[in-house]
Amino acid sequence: MDGQAAVWFEDYTEGDRVLSPRRHIGVDDIKAYVRFSNDVQTLLHPADDGPLVVPPLYLFSLGVGLLLHGTGTYIPRQFVAFFGFDAIEFHDEARAGDTIRSSATVTELTDRGRNGLVHYLHETRDGNDRLLVSSRQRILVRRKAAADE
Amino acid sequence: MSERVRVGDQRLSKGRTVTDADVVIWAGLVHDFTSLHMDAELMRTSFFGRTIAHGYIAMTMSVGLFFPEDRDFLRPTGLRTVGWDEVRFERPVHVGDTLRCRRTVVAVTDQLLVHRVEVLNQDNAVVMSGQERFAFVV
Numbered sequence: 678m679d680g681q682a683a684v685w686f687e688d689y690t691e692g693d694r695v696l697s698p699r700r701h702i703g704v705d706d707i708k709a710y711v712r713f714s715n716d717v718q719t720l721l722h723p724a725d726d727g728p729l730v731v732p733p734l735y736l737f738s739l740g741v742g743l744l745l746h747g748t749g750t751y752i753p754r755q756f757v758a759f760f761g762f763d764a765i766e767f768h769d770e771a772r773a774g775d776t777i778r779s780s781a782t783v784t785e786l787t788d789r790g791r792n793g794l795v796h797y798l799h800e801t802r803d804g805n806d807r808l809l810v811s812s813r814q815r816i817l818v819r820r821k822a823a824a825d826e
Numbered sequence: 827m828s829e830r831v832r833v834g835d836q837r838l839s840k841g842r843t844v845t846d847a848d849v850v851i852w853a854g855l856v857h858d859f860t861s862l863h864m865d866a867e868l869m870r871t872s873f874f875g876r877t878i879a880h881g882y883i884a885m886t887m888s889v890g891l892f893f894p895e896d897r898d899f900l901r902p903t904g905l906r907t908v909g910w911d912e913v914r915f916e917r918p919v920h921v922g923d924t925l926r927c928r929r930t931v932v933a934v935t936d937q938l939l940v941h942r943v944e945v946l947n948q949d950n951a952v953v954m955s956g957q958e959r960f961a962f963v964v
Contacts, residue, residue, distance in 0.1 A: 714887070714890040
């Protein structure tokens with residue numbers, strides 16, 4: 678799939694990888710997220726005087742959102758549904774001024790009748806390749822073979 | 827910590843109504859302007875009949891809805907979130923829906939705290955669920 682658009686379930690192969698662009702996270706990003714979410718911990722109750730901590734759910738959500746702009750196809754045209762996230766792990770903090778980049782690697786492909794499940798491992802890392810967040814997600818995608826029947 | 831927090835402790839948050847502004851602001855925050863969320867004309871003929879809000883909005887509200895009233899329940903001193911399990915977006919959320927969050931303590935030790943998280947809509951239907959894990963900061 679690398680370098681070309683996936684459309685159907687059959688277009689995926691285990692090991693396919695989507696790599697996002699890099700994204701700097703500034704103080705304004707964190708403040709905008711806090712205003713939106715009311716998750717005020719980092720602004721009103723910081724643990725120290727260092728750069729603002731990026732709220733974990735913002736770090737996770739932004740990391741996943743960046744994949745939409747990455748190489749390859751994260752969500753294909755024949756996408757059917759999200760199955761949610763089986764696990765999300767916050768390995769380390771990100772702080773204002775960090776630059777992040779995400780990847781999504783296909784770890785498993787499972788037939789589900791007329792559809793198939795694409796299993797992704799997401800990883801979001803900083804500019805020093807420090808792992809910040811990882812998650813496991815499954816998405817349901819139409820099978821071309823079923824559509825051709 | 828286990829002396830102060832017990833399995834079965836529960837909080838139900840105040841409500842928040844999802845607006846068009848929420849969807850647009852969230853799209854900008856995470857760079858997700860997918861048609862599913864943004865194109866009312868396209869979605870009018872879809873299975874859903876209208877746009878749906880990003881599932882992450884409900885997940886995000888599962889934290890923010892507890893500030894400031896239940897901050898100590900949500901973020902006990904010395905603990906930080908280390909992860910989530912079995913996150914499911916069970917029903918679509920639409921503009922106009924009013925969401926609340928119910929958190930229940932399902933495990934507590936000297937090292938770890940686990941909340942069962944359920945975001946409910948105005949009909950008390952679960953739209954998002956999962957388990958959030960907290961651990962002591964080392």
